[in-house]
Amino acid sequence: MTRPSFSISLILPGWVDRLIDLDRPYRTDEEKMSLANALASENVKNATGGPFGAAIFDCTDHRLVAPGVNLVVPAFNPTAHAEVVAMGMAGTRLGSYDLGNEGALPTVLVSSVEPCAMCLGATPWSGVSRLIIGARDADARAIGFDEGDKPANWVESLNARGIEVTQDVLRDEAASVLKAYAAAGNEIYNSAPSADQRDE
Amino acid sequence: MTRPSFSISLILPGWVDRLIDLDRPYRTDEEKMSLANALASENVKNATGGPFGAAIFDCTDHRLVAPGVNLVVPAFNPTAHAEVVAMGMAGTRLGSYDLGNEGALPTVLVSSVEPCAMCLGATPWSGVSRLIIGARDADARAIGFDEGDKPANWVESLNARGIEVTQDVLRDEAASVLKAYAAAGNEIYNSAPSADQRDE
Numbered sequence: 001m002t003r004p005s006f007s008i009s010l011i012l013p014g015w016v017d018r019l020i021d022l023d024r025p026y027r028t029d030e031e032k033m034s035l036a037n038a039l040a041s042e043n044v045k046n047a048t049g050g051p052f053g054a055a056i057f058d059c060t061d062h063r064l065v066a067p068g069v070n071l072v073v074p075a076f077n078p079t080a081h082a083e084v085v086a087m088g089m090a091g092t093r094l095g096s097y098d099l100g101n102e103g104a105l106p107t108v109l110v111s112s113v114e115p116c117a118m119c120l121g122a123t124p125w126s127g128v129s130r131l132i133i134g135a136r137d138a139d140a141r142a143i144g145f146d147e148g149d150k151p152a153n154w155v156e157s158l159n160a161r162g163i164e165v166t167q168d169v170l171r172d173e174a175a176s177v178l179k180a181y182a183a184a185g186n187e188i189y190n191s192a193p194s195a196d197q198r199d200e
Numbered sequence: 201m202t203r204p205s206f207s208i209s210l211i212l213p214g215w216v217d218r219l220i221d222l223d224r225p226y227r228t229d230e231e232k233m234s235l236a237n238a239l240a241s242e243n244v245k246n247a248t249g250g251p252f253g254a255a256i257f258d259c260t261d262h263r264l265v266a267p268g269v270n271l272v273v274p275a276f277n278p279t280a281h282a283e284v285v286a287m288g289m290a291g292t293r294l295g296s297y298d299l300g301n302e303g304a305l306p307t308v309l310v311s312s313v314e315p316c317a318m319c320l321g322a323t324p325w326s327g328v329s330r331l332i333i334g335a336r337d338a339d340a341r342a343i344g345f346d347e348g349d350k351p352a353n354w355v356e357s358l359n360a361r362g363i364e365v366t367q368d369v370l371r372d373e374a375a376s377v378l379k380a381y382a383a384a385g386n387e388i389y390n391s392a393p394s395a396d397q398r399d400e
Binding site: 016087 | 206208209210211212216217267272273275276277278279280284285287288289291293294295297298299316317318319320321322324325326346348349350351352354357389
């Protein structure tokens with residue numbers, strides 16, 4: 001057997017560099033979400049991954065710290081959701097696993113779609129102090145994506161950890177990316193669907 | 201501002217290659233867990249990350265598909281838990297995000313410590329059909345690690361997705377790695393501790 005090299009390399013598609021602006025402030029929640037939605041939309045148009053975009057911003061100067069897009073299928077990586085990708089990119093850029101620098105650097109995770117169970121679980125580990133969400137869990141499930149089994153009180157649970165949650169920011173725009181992805185016949189990748197999905 | 205390069209690179213420490221054996225079968229649950237525990241233990245001894253090891257095996261021939269160790273601090277990545285690392289390594293090696301090949305390749309995730317909320321959320325996305333766990337959630341919490349907010353019925357929830365869960369395999373050995381890590385004064389990294397932890 002050829003000796004495998006055990007390494008993981010995640011690289012953002014080339015079009016991301018042309019979409020993002022590291023010099024401008026993204027001041028409002030809507031401006032921040034517009035970028036996350038554009039990342040999701042361009043990811044579908046360029047066939048570089050699933051219909052999900054995320055970004056981490058510095059809450060003080062409103063600059064982009066790092067973008068993320070879903071890379072599950074092209075990167076052969078079940079964990080490469082947009083939020084996980086954005087967190088890893090931000091940590092690499094900041095040189096720290098703690099994107100909030102122990103609270104000294106307030107950062108926000110912006111996700112075009114409500115994070116799945118994995119990404120919700122990752123949110124406290126990242127050190128962000130806010131989470132802004134576009135489309136709802138129900139919008140993802142409506143086109144067949146599995147969001148996983150989340151604690152019923154996940155908003156309160158994040159709040160208790162000092163993480164503020166804002167929902168439904170440009171929800172329709174985010175949901176329209178999901179619908180366009182499904183309408184084009186793209187892959188709804190689910191390795192282990194829940195029982196009710198398997199029964200369908 | 202220097203233009204950052206947005207990429208994530210995760211590489212296993214050099215000692216991992218000397219510890220694993222890609223040619224031998226790891227037949228029993230205990231043999232599989234011994235490797236996960238050794239990965240955790242060596243990660244602490246070599247100061248290459250946190251006290252957590254994981255591995256993915258092919259359930260048919262009992263060969264190792266990919267190892268993983270916790271790389272959160274050295275890799276500047278809050279999501280680089282041992283399980284997430286093992287899943288990414290396995291996907292890269294297999295050339296697919298679905299480590300179970302739609303059920304055709306039964307694979308098992310072996311984790312030296314009960315997966316945190318993020319890693320439990322990732323488990324169904326990986327396509328594994330079994331999860332074998334060493335130390336309990338309580339063992340990790342006992343030394344100050346936060347395991348996150350998991351659904352109360354997470355075992356049943358994984359079972360309902362066709363994922364079998366086996367707990368307490370070489371639990372004491374796995375827990376002793378956690379204790380040794382804490383006793384040596386190593387970092388208990390928690391970006392957003394829960395309220396009761398912050399009150400301590």
